[in-house]
Amino acid sequence: MASGLAKNQQKVLYVSGEESLSQIKMRATRLDCIEKELYLLNEINWPVIKANIESENYFACVIDSIQTLYSPEISSAPGSISQVREITFELMRLAKTRNIAVFIIGHITKEGSIAGPRVLEHMVDSVLYFEGDPSRELRILRSFKNRFGPTSEIGLFEMKEQGLVSAKEASSLFFSQEEPMEGSAITITLEGSRALILEIQALVSECSFGAPKRLANGFDTNRLNMLIALLEKKLEIPLNRHDVFINVSGGIKISEPACDLAVIASILSSFKNRKIDNKTAFLGEVSLNGRILEAPNLNARLKEMENYGFLKAILPKKPSQKTSIKCYEANAVGKIVEWM
Numbered sequence: 001m002a003s004g005l006a007k008n009q010q011k012v013l014y015v016s017g018e019e020s021l022s023q024i025k026m027r028a029t030r031l032d033c034i035e036k037e038l039y040l041l042n043e044i045n046w047p048v049i050k051a052n053i054e055s056e057n058y059f060a061c062v063i064d065s066i067q068t069l070y071s072p073e074i075s076s077a078p079g080s081i082s083q084v085r086e087i088t089f090e091l092m093r094l095a096k097t098r099n100i101a102v103f104i105i106g107h108i109t110k111e112g113s114i115a116g117p118r119v120l121e122h123m124v125d126s127v128l129y130f131e132g133d134p135s136r137e138l139r140i141l142r143s144f145k146n147r148f149g150p151t152s153e154i155g156l157f158e159m160k161e162q163g164l165v166s167a168k169e170a171s172s173l174f175f176s177q178e179e180p181m182e183g184s185a186i187t188i189t190l191e192g193s194r195a196l197i198l199e200i201q202a203l204v205s206e207c208s209f210g211a212p213k214r215l216a217n218g219f220d221t222n223r224l225n226m227l228i229a230l231l232e233k234k235l236e237i238p239l240n241r242h243d244v245f246i247n248v249s250g251g252i253k254i255s256e257p258a259c260d261l262a263v264i265a266s267i268l269s270s271f272k273n274r275k276i277d278n279k280t281a282f283l284g285e286v287s288l289n290g291r292i293l294e295a296p297n298l299n300a301r302l303k304e305m306e307n308y309g310f311l312k313a314i315l316p317k318k319p320s321q322k323t324s325i326k327c328y329e330a331n332a333v334g335k336i337v338e339w340m
Contacts, residue, residue, distance in 0.1 A: 001103070002062050003033030010059035011037050013052070017044040017068030031163045044078065046071040046087050053094055060101040063091065066120075067107050079107075081117045088123055121145060133251030138173050139164060140252060153192035171308060174250035175199035180278040183270030186310070187262030187282050188301035189254055195297075195304035197281070199249040200259065202266035204242050212240065218248030219263065227264055227286060234290040234333055237271060258295035260286035261314065265336055274340055280312040281305055282336075290333045292316040299323075314339060 006012045012035075016024055021042045028034045039056075043049050046069050053061055063069070069087050070078035077083070088104065095102045104124065106114055114120055114127070121127050127145040132138050141155035156167040167173060175186060175197050183202040188195050200219075207213070216224045224246055231237045246263060248254055261284040269276050283301060284292040294316050295301060302323045305313065311326060314336070318327045330336055 002038055002060070003028070003031075003035050005060050006035035006038035009037060011039065011056060013039045013041060013056070013058045013061045014064065015041045015043060015049055015062065016064050017042075018064055030161075033163075044068050044070060046090070050090065050094070053100070054098070058098075058100055060103065061091075061094075062103045062105070064105045065107060066104050085117050085119060088120055092123055131251075131253075136251055138167065138250060150192060154194065156194075170194070171197035171304060174252060176249075176278075178278070180275040182273050182275055183266050184278070185262040185266040185269060185276055185282055186278065186280065187259045188295075188304055189252075189256060189259055190297055190300065193300075195300045196252070197304060197308060197310075198252065198254070198259070198262075200262045200266045201247040201249060202263070202270045203245040204239070204267060204270040205245075207241055207243050213243040213245070215244075216246040218251065218253045219246050219259075220254075223257070223260070224263065226288070227260060228267070230286065230288065230290060230333065231264065231267065235337060237268075239267075239271070242271070257285040258283060260284065261292060261330075261336070264333060265314070265340075268336065268340060272340065276340070277312065279310050280314065281310055283313055283315040284330075286333060292331050292333065292335075 002012045002014050021040055024040055041049065041052055049069065066084055066088060067079040070083050071087060074082050074086055091102050091104065094100060108114055125147045126143065129142050129144060131140050131142060137159045139157045139159055141157065143151045143153065145151065156170045157164040158167050176199060183204070185200045186197060187200060188197050214221060214225055214228065224244070228239050228244055232239050244267060246266070262282040264286060265276060265282045283295045283298065285295065286292055298315070298319050299321050302313065302319060302325050305325055306323065313325050313327050314330050315327060316329065316331045318329060328339065330339060
């Protein structure tokens with residue numbers, strides 16, 4: 001990012017408290033991002049960093065990371081609440097008075113929240129997180145705060161030898177177009193204005209002893225319990241004697257209920273040991289009374305299906321606009337069993 005700004009003849013200062021200059025040079029050489037206007041400073045003493053920022057007319061400044069900096073005027077260790085809070089306040093003042101864009105890199109806790117005082121999130125204009133499965137190349141840039149636009153948009157990147165590159169065909173990273181398998185169902189979710197095709201995987205196995213397990217990766221466990229209770233009540237499927245595991249492929253987390261129908265379809269597929277055509281997608285929110293509700297922005301989802309050669313969609317109501325996708329209506333969960 002700093003190199004990209006420097007390519008446009010903008011002076012950028014990269015302050016590193018994590019790595020030495022030789023380590024940064026090795027990484028910059030590997031990523032081919034050595035630029036004339038990109039300046040490096042290996043320092044953790046805040047007064048020295050502040051003097052350097054004020055001595056030049058920088059366009060942007062990158063702090064890596066805020067937890068490594070310290071001010072001798074504050075009697076606490078680097079990374080402490082008082083150090084992080086005061087240095088961030090000074091950075092905010094410099095950004096406003098000198099009209100500099102400041103990017104602050106920070107550590108996160110095991111729970112995924114920013115390490116340090118919560119006031120840090122309120123002081124800055126935007127809070128961005130990188131998330132994704134460490135074993136996969138995909139990385140998702142998600143906004144949790146944004147004073148300049150919506151927080152619903154995401155950025156999708158792939159980790160390559162040359163660094164992070166934009167994922168052009170994002171949906172292909174989340175589902176497999178191989179032979180259909182039991183317990184697999186396709187759905188389309190919306191992340192901001194971007195439609196993504198996802199594969200929902202379910203495993204239903206008989207419970208040997210004790211209370212059955214309900215585990216979900218990428219899907220809300222409370223909502224999974226609700227859908228399981230609905231299947232037991234409306235369809236009389238004895239899931240109370242079975243463990244149920246749900247996984248959303250690709251490491252993405254689903255936050256909208258429009259994927260409920262695909263979760264139910266994958267559970268039924270695994271329970272009944274029946275394969276679902278991998279050219280069919282399930283779209284709809286499931287209510288507590290077993291009714292299936294229409295997914296918002298349906299046309300964008302169907303358009304993404306067309307782009308990847310999908311043939312059929314199971315949804316509560318046929319779309320108003322013309323589409324090459326064959327749409328089958330299912331306005332209640334019982335219709336899914338009939339269709340399967």
